[in-house]
Amino acid sequence: MSSSSNQYPFQPPQHPETQCIHAGKVKDAQYGALATPLYQTSTFVFDSAEQGAARFAGEQPGYIYTRLGNPTTRELELKVAALEGMADAAATATGMGAVAASTMAFLQQGDHLIASKAIYGCSFALFNHQFARYGIEVSFVDMTDHQAVAAALQPNTKMLFAETPINPNLVVLDLEFLGNFCKKHQILSVIDNTFLTPLLQQPARFGIDIVIHSATKYLNGHGDVVAGIIVSDADKIQTIKLTTLKDMGATISPHDAWLIIRGLKTLSVRMERHCSNAQKVAEYLAEHPAIAKVFYPGLPDHPGHKFIGKQMAAAGGVLAFELNGSLDDGRYFINQCELLSLAVSLGDAESLIQHPASMTHSPYTAEERKMAGISDGLIRISVGLEHVVDIINDLSQALVKMQGQQKRPSETLTCNL
């Protein structure tokens, strides 16, 4: 998809590796700074009362107040829009800010949303626990079942929301089906593309209307920011900026935007390493006798494997697995990891390990998790940028300790995972 509608100071570069570094950049006319200047300011001074009035009226370009727009933030927005092959973007304070601002800008009382039954825990909480308070109906559907998606359609259905691969069990959804379905029935489609980034998957190629990211994850990549971004056509971004962003206020800080611009410069080399490390870790775990099952689309027996090369360039850097053992064993295993940090989040240089049922997906009740296919024994790893041998060695020593522990039948660890 062409991104020629973006107002670059120069012809937009075509290759994503180049776009990560150059797209959206405004030449620093005053000093020629190579790095993007950080406009850490809340407000912008007008030359005159007339100029201020003209900016508020939208009759003259220029910045007014950072909740409404900021030059540093703007570079980030144009960069991610170019990477997604879409016209425009709105950066937000968190990924959840992006989920809320993109959905609530278009849904109102009496509308119906079709959501994937397995999604990020707080997206689920927003839709299931908050939307009901505002009279927005939600159906949670297994979106691998295309008939179930069709059956969920109601006369008041306004929007469909999903993520792929699904957090945390890496189920892959068919974007071509979802895009066509939404176009056919004239409902807005929203895809959370956090797990793959636009370098590995561009939902707009399949007719998806709105793409959102937790920029906290791979886009920033360094674990020092929480942020989000919404990408779409110019009209929808304008609507979001003038309603749910302006009036609800989950605007990104310019400093955080600046850090993400810096992080994006290395996104393409980082994603290559995340993917190759994750593939090797997945293959190692799949062979290990202490592991019952590995969930990673890069493994040939994964049901999502067939989408690689079609809708996603590679399988990404996150995998999940079930141990041959009890919940107690799982907790013991996680506690033995030394290099891998026990932490939620993903997409950082550091490898992170966590237990979805008690951590990221605790906003689900036990019943809701069961419906969404998130088992209590599932462990998720965000494979980092360390040498893969060091990652595997750490997992190996933790598994050996766990197996030793399993041989002592008299000890039962109590566990509240």
Ligand SMILES: *Cc1c(COP(=O)(O)O)cnc(C)c1O
């Ligand atoms: C982390 C995450 C979010 C929420 O993003 P925050 O930046 O934590 O608010 C949404 N979707 C997915 C898939 C995520 O991983």
